[in-house]
Amino acid sequence: MTSDTRPKILANLHTHTRRCKHAQGAAADYCQAALAAGVGVLGFSDHAALPDNRWLDVRMHSSELADYCREIDTAREAFPALTVLKGMECDVDPAYEPYYRDELLGRLGFDYLIGAVHWFPYQGQWVGAHSGIRDVERLRAYTAWVIEGMQCDLFAFIAHPDVFGCSYLPWDRDAEACSRDMLQAAADLHMPIEINGYGLRKPVIETPDGRRRSYPLHKFWELAQEYDIEVVITSDAHEPWNVIGNIDEATAMAESCNLRVADLSRLWTKAARGCG
Ligand SMILES: [Zn+2]
Ligand SMILES: [Zn+2]
Numbered sequence: 001m002t003s004d005t006r007p008k009i010l011a012n013l014h015t016h017t018r019r020c021k022h023a024q025g026a027a028a029d030y031c032q033a034a035l036a037a038g039v040g041v042l043g044f045s046d047h048a049a050l051p052d053n054r055w056l057d058v059r060m061h062s063s064e065l066a067d068y069c070r071e072i073d074t075a076r077e078a079f080p081a082l083t084v085l086k087g088m089e090c091d092v093d094p095a096y097e098p099y100y101r102d103e104l105l106g107r108l109g110f111d112y113l114i115g116a117v118h119w120f121p122y123q124g125q126w127v128g129a130h131s132g133i134r135d136v137e138r139l140r141a142y143t144a145w146v147i148e149g150m151q152c153d154l155f156a157f158i159a160h161p162d163v164f165g166c167s168y169l170p171w172d173r174d175a176e177a178c179s180r181d182m183l184q185a186a187a188d189l190h191m192p193i194e195i196n197g198y199g200l201r202k203p204v205i206e207t208p209d210g211r212r213r214s215y216p217l218h219k220f221w222e223l224a225q226e227y228d229i230e231v232v233i234t235s236d237a238h239e240p241w242n243v244i245g246n247i248d249e250a251t252a253m254a255e256s257c258n259l260r261v262a263d264l265s266r267l268w269t270k271a272a273r274g275c276g
Helices: 027-035 063-078 094-107 136-151 160-167 173-188 220-225 249-256 266-275
Strands: 041-047 083-091 113-118 119-123 123-129 191-198 206-208 210-212 229-234
Touching: 027 041, 027 063, 041 113, 063 083, 083 094, 083 266, 094 113, 113 123, 113 136, 119 136, 123 136, 136 160, 136 173, 160 173, 160 191, 160 220, 173 191, 173 220, 210 266, 220 249
Parallel strands: 041 083, 083 113, 191 229
Antiparallel strands: 119 123, 206 210
């Protein structure tokens, strides 16, 4: 794929802040780093506050939501040369959809939401997607939950669909079949899927097929070229100095797999109109 498929504006739509408890820095720190790196559009997408404060060890409390919004609004005013978007990375669960729609996108005027599966239901329990996919039954339950997220029309894209590679180690028939199910759904539902730069910064792991990244999974993205899908490339920044971390490497991966980058510029043209 030629370089003219690269977005004209350098954008990163996946950025955390210290509020998720496993990232560093405030919104202004990321904005400063983004300007220095030549970024035109920076979208904040910290782990969404949830109305029932579930999974609090990796997200802000619901009482912090107003401060999060204010911090981004203040940064937007302080850095007029940068287009700053207000978003959140939202765990897939249809039970939260009214909150995502009415509260986040509605009342609070978020510019966009990312859908992500960090936990999925399996036999009445919530299983962690990074650590708990140790057999094909859990892999299938994970896959079904990712597809559930793709069916939700509130999300601009789905984060790291291949994160199952952290704990489902072999690339076998089941890994391929589940990957194909996710890719087919992304194509059918016109839902862009993310190649995640944070995974590229994590240590390589041992698997039955040798050492590899936990994610992004090269095998997954190789398969993706058989489907009519679009990708979103992000740094998934957890530190200001990684504001565009590994975006080049993820872009090279997309190019080597002949993948098309989604045009999400409607998110920031809409935000610019909203500021008028
Ligand atoms: Zn995530
Ligand atoms: Zn993230």
